[in-house]
Amino acid sequence: MLQESNPTATTGAKNVFVTSLISGALAGTMCDFISFPLDTLKTRLQSQHGFLKSGGFRQLYKGLGPVMIGSAPSASLFFITYETLKIMFQPQIPEQYHVFIHMTAASVGEMVACLIRVPVEVVKQRRQAFLSDAHKLPLRALYRGYGSTVIRDLPFGLIQMPLWEYFKLYWKKHVKRECTPMEGAICGSTSVAISAALTTPLDVAKTRIMLSNVTVGKDEIKISAMLSKIYHDHGFKGLFAGFVPRVCGFTISGFVFFGVYEKVKEICTAVLPP
Secondary structure (H helix, E strand, C coil), X not given: CCCCCCHHHHHCHHHHXXXXXXXXXXXXXXXXXXXHHHHHHHHHHHCCCCCXXXXXXXXXXXXXXXXXXXXXXXXXXXXXXXXXXXXXXXHHCCHHHHHHHHHHHHHHHHHHHHHHHHHHXXXXXXXXXXXXXXXXXXXXXXXXXXXXXXXXXXXXXXXXHHHHHHXXXXXXXXXXXXXXXXXXXXXXXXXXXXXXXXXXXXXXXXXXXXXXXXXXXXXXXCHHHHHHHHHHHHHHHHHXXXXXXXXXXXXXXXXXXXXXXXXXXXXXXHHCCC
16 A cells, blocks of 8 residues: 655644745746746637637736736645645544545635635736736625636646645655655646646636626626536537646646645755754
């Protein structure tokens, strides 16, 4: 059986907050900056206004500002929550059930991170699509799409994090040592690519909701209604709009994100007192 390293022994419960804060912040910021052009193309391909009208290949870093502000706290919140829940519950539960801890920790982490991620994504995507009202949206409009983002990110996290943990454990058994940051990055990149591919329809619906007119009725911003509308208007192909840049972008960003996270975490563990 694969043996999982005890997070309390490797990181130290007292240092989880600081380590996750620093590692998550640096990983989130670097990954979002590098993958931003592909994310912009994905958003414009998914926009109900059409690819060319939403900017086409112009100004691929448009909307970067709010992302740089929100990336660090969002990623930090996710990993603080994720690692803390792992440390709290893994010692109490048999190892064969740890996958459920990873799934639960990822779910809670995504919901907490979305408190920052959603308003940032609303502003970012409206700027990416050249919508001029991004700077004057009311608070309620900034959280438009919170539900659809959570619905998208929960299955994303439920797939991504357990797969990442499993791939690392499998490789650890194969090489009979802990994964290096590079190996952790490859495991992360693979798990993220799979998650991104499977959740593309939810991402298309979330993008349409965030780019919709701020005066539309509530029934139109339900993710189920949006998915039905997309399928009715564009068929199965419409549900996977932006699939290639989304999966390519997440494959690259997953490698950067988990590679930086693992390396900074390794440094923090060595530098910070137990």
